[in-house]
Amino acid sequence: xxxxxxxxxxxxxxxxxxxxxxxxxxxxxxxxxxxxxxxxxxxxxxxxxxxxxxxxxxxxxxxxxxxxxxxxxxxxxxxxxxxxxxxxxxxxxxxxxxxxxxxxxxxxxxxxxxxxxxxxxxxxxxxxxxxxxxxxxxxxxxxxxxxxxxxxxxxxxxxxxxxxxxxxxxxxxxxxxxxxxxxxxxxxxxxxxxxxxxxxxxxxxxxxxxxxxxxxxxxxxxxxxxxxxxxxxxxxxxxxxxxxxxxxxxxxxxxxxxxxxxxxxxxxxxxxxxxxxxxxxxxxxxxxxxxxxxxxxxxxxxxxxxxxxxxxxxxxxxxxxxxxxxxxxxxxxxxxxxxxxxxxxxxxxxxxxxxxxxxxxxxxxxxxxxxxxxxxxxx
Amino acid sequence: xxxxxxxxxxxxxxxxxxxxxxxxxxxxxxxxxxxxxxxxxxxxxxxxxxxxxxxxxxxxxxxxxxxxxxxxxxxxxxxxxxxxxxxxxxxxxxxxxxxxxxxxxxxxxxxxxxxxxxxxxxxxxxxxxxxxxxxxxxxxxxxxxxxxxxxxxxxxxxxxxxxxxxxxxxxxxxxxxxxxxxxxxxxxxxxxxxxxxxxxxxxxxxxxxxxxxxxxxxxxxxxxxxxxxxxxxxxxxxxxxxxxxxxxxxxxxxxxxxxxxx
Ligand SMILES: Cc1cc2nc3c(=O)[nH]c(=O)nc-3n(C[C@H](O)[C@H](O)[C@H](O)COP(=O)(O)OP(=O)(O)OC[C@H]3O[C@@H](n4cnc5c(N)ncnc54)[C@H](O)[C@@H]3O)c2cc1C
Numbered sequence: 001x002x003x004x005x006x007x008x009x010x011x012x013x014x015x016x017x018x019x020x021x022x023x024x025x026x027x028x029x030x031x032x033x034x035x036x037x038x039x040x041x042x043x044x045x046x047x048x049x050x051x052x053x054x055x056x057x058x059x060x061x062x063x064x065x066x067x068x069x070x071x072x073x074x075x076x077x078x079x080x081x082x083x084x085x086x087x088x089x090x091x092x093x094x095x096x097x098x099x100x101x102x103x104x105x106x107x108x109x110x111x112x113x114x115x116x117x118x119x120x121x122x123x124x125x126x127x128x129x130x131x132x133x134x135x136x137x138x139x140x141x142x143x144x145x146x147x148x149x150x151x152x153x154x155x156x157x158x159x160x161x162x163x164x165x166x167x168x169x170x171x172x173x174x175x176x177x178x179x180x181x182x183x184x185x186x187x188x189x190x191x192x193x194x195x196x197x198x199x200x201x202x203x204x205x206x207x208x209x210x211x212x213x214x215x216x217x218x219x220x221x222x223x224x225x226x227x228x229x230x231x232x233x234x235x236x237x238x239x240x241x242x243x244x245x246x247x248x249x250x251x252x253x254x255x256x257x258x259x260x261x262x263x264x265x266x267x268x269x270x271x272x273x274x275x276x277x278x279x280x281x282x283x284x285x286x287x288x289x290x291x292x293x294x295x296x297x298x299x300x301x302x303x304x305x306x307x308x309x310x311x312x313x314x315x316x317x318x319x320x321x322x323x324x325x326x327x328x329x330x331x332x333x334x335x336x337x338x339x340x341x342x343x344x345x346x347x348x349x350x351x352x353x354x355x356x357x358x359x360x361x362x363x364x365x366x367x368x369x370x371x372x373x374x375x376x377x378x379x
Numbered sequence: 380x381x382x383x384x385x386x387x388x389x390x391x392x393x394x395x396x397x398x399x400x401x402x403x404x405x406x407x408x409x410x411x412x413x414x415x416x417x418x419x420x421x422x423x424x425x426x427x428x429x430x431x432x433x434x435x436x437x438x439x440x441x442x443x444x445x446x447x448x449x450x451x452x453x454x455x456x457x458x459x460x461x462x463x464x465x466x467x468x469x470x471x472x473x474x475x476x477x478x479x480x481x482x483x484x485x486x487x488x489x490x491x492x493x494x495x496x497x498x499x500x501x502x503x504x505x506x507x508x509x510x511x512x513x514x515x516x517x518x519x520x521x522x523x524x525x526x527x528x529x530x531x532x533x534x535x536x537x538x539x540x541x542x543x544x545x546x547x548x549x550x551x552x553x554x555x556x557x558x559x560x561x562x563x564x565x566x567x568x569x570x571x572x573x574x575x576x577x578x579x580x581x582x583x584x585x586x587x588x589x590x591x592x593x594x595x596x597x598x599x600x601x602x603x604x605x606x607x608x609x610x611x612x613x614x615x616x617x618x619x620x621x622x623x624x625x626x627x628x629x630x631x632x633x634x635x636x637x638x639x640x641x
Pocket of ligand 1: 089121122123124125127128129130131132154155156157158200203208357360361362363364365366367370
């Protein structure tokens with residue numbers, strides 16, 4: 001077993017990091033404060049090939065594998081977890097089309113994302129259905145020549161700026177997960193109402209909104225797969241996207257560790273740098289262990305996806321462990337900064353606020369454990 | 380137009396430098412290499428010219444080890460067409476480097492219409508190679524260039540001189556131009572660019588291929604040392620006006636007696 005990245009993969013990471021250090025880190029604080037949408041940075045990142053990492057070469061994408069997509073995501077999240085949420089949501093939205101769409105749909109909906117800068121939203125969660133995604137209430141009604149969509153969505157990333165919405169709903173709530181279906185809705189359609197931007201604790205540079213569908217007409221040919229295929233498409237999407245979300249937690253955690261290491265060498269108390277105090281050293285050691293263990297789990301989950309092996313359990317280990325570790329590491333980073341860590345003058349309080357979301361979205365840490373327990377107990 | 384860009388690979392600015400045991404060089408095994416930042420302006424300028432002048436080619440040349448070909452790969456990922464590497468693990472002096480670059484340019488089979496480089500390498504800081512190279516090729520050279528405008532065959536160059544003033548040069552025909560910060564904003568290598576770079580030709584030459592031998596050495600490096608560690612700065616507390624007055628005379632005194640700067 002060789003844990004080394006290929007020279008090309010190292011280069012991807014290095015060049016992405018250069019972009020992140022010059023273009024994202026210096027302004028992350030400002031965007032966090034204003035809540036402004038970082039559209040220009042998003043577009044620049046797209047121009048450099050850092051966005052829509054899942055699109056294969058055959059459709060005009062870069063043809064990255066899952067591991068490479070994770071390396072890029074980790075690096076972007078190192079710069080700002082909040083901005084990275086916007087970036088990652090594009091992939092999350094395009095994946096169902098790549099997984100469940102036919103050739104015509106892929107050409108129609110995916111190719112434009114390779115030709116110009118476009119934004120997408122993944123719309124699964126509803127006001128009353130988050131973790132219990134199979135219980136979603138948005139309805140798709142067959143109207144002969146089109147589907148009629150009615151219902152509400154909640155917490156939809158990029159919603160205010162999206163060109164395209166990938167929407168989950170049900171053709172019959174009685175059917176539970178067997179009724180879940182997935183279709184593509186284009187922006188500006190009649191009856192699609194986009195809510196106000198949520199005022200959030202962290203990820204403030206990401207755009208999160210509710211949506212209302214009021215008799216929205218969607219062409220028949222926009223349904224991905226057959227009616228009722230939505231659940232399977234969603235599950236396959238998660239197998240691919242969980243390593244990505246987990247890698248964003250690794251990026252945030254690595255940043256917190258780097259900040260803490262640097263600060264601990266500069267800050268002097270009791271006549272020596274605080275890094276010379278053993279209590280601080282123990283914290284730093286624990287942080288380093290958790291970052292590397294998270295990264296290894298992510299890489300394993302990603303490599304399994306690339307080798308077409310079922311990775312449901314490992315991807316959930318990675319998501320739960322990396323997100324929980326990121327929360328612990330960013331909290332410890334604030335501790336190492338002491339009072340200064342609690343101030344917005346320093347970068348770590350933002351990391352701590354941003355980390356929290358990683359334990360919530362794309363399956364909470366509790367839901368990951370439900371998945372894991374099921375996998376372990378049924379083995 | 381045949382545009383050549385000389386690039387050097389230097390230790391990342393964040394690298395911790397340690398001299399080798401015998402002091403003849405620095406430890407290179409654990410260094411992370413990057414393209415010399417001033418050379419990025421040269422590569423960018425070449426690519427800007429190429430964009431405006433169809434049929435132009437950008438060839439990057441470098442002298443150094445093959446351990447890591449970061450600088451050449453980065454230049455090609457940014458958009459350069461072809462690369463030549465004169466391979467050596469020795470720490471060459473400026474004269475040998477210039478001679479090797481000249482040899483590589485000649486071996487490329489293309490006659491240079493323009494040669495670009497950074498104004499200096501941030502590791503050895505000699506600021507000599509572009510000028511020696513120009514001399515060897517019998518070409519004019521302009522260094523510390525912050526403005527570049529091409530109009531047909533005429534190139535107008537702005538050069539920074541002390542005090543922030545600018546000198547303006549007009550050149551025609553092949554010239555060696557050494558670039559400074561401020562000339563342009565170097566582009567990032569895109570990830571598709573990195574993938575494409577892998578398929579671009581990189582020719583490796585030896586020192587003897589380009590006619591450089593030990594006899595060319597003008598400078599021998601014998602003792603690399605780290606600069607002495609800076610003593611920690613002094614802090615003066617002056618929380619109120621009364622204390623401030625005392626602190627001022629204390630600082631003035633120390634500047635006279637200890638720092639000896641006034
Ligand atoms: C900023 C942000 C961006 C988001 N972006 C998107 C997006 O782009 N697209 C999208 O579709 N969704 C998005 N989400 C939604 C996100 O995925 C959900 O918030 C998440 O799945 C949790 O759902 P919920 O908020 O309804 O919490 P609930 O499901 O109500 O959970 C509340 C608590 O109960 C726990 N819990 C629930 N069920 C169980 C159980 N069976 N056993 C044990 N504990 C349980 C949970 O772990 C949690 O702690 C986003 C959310 C946020 C906050």
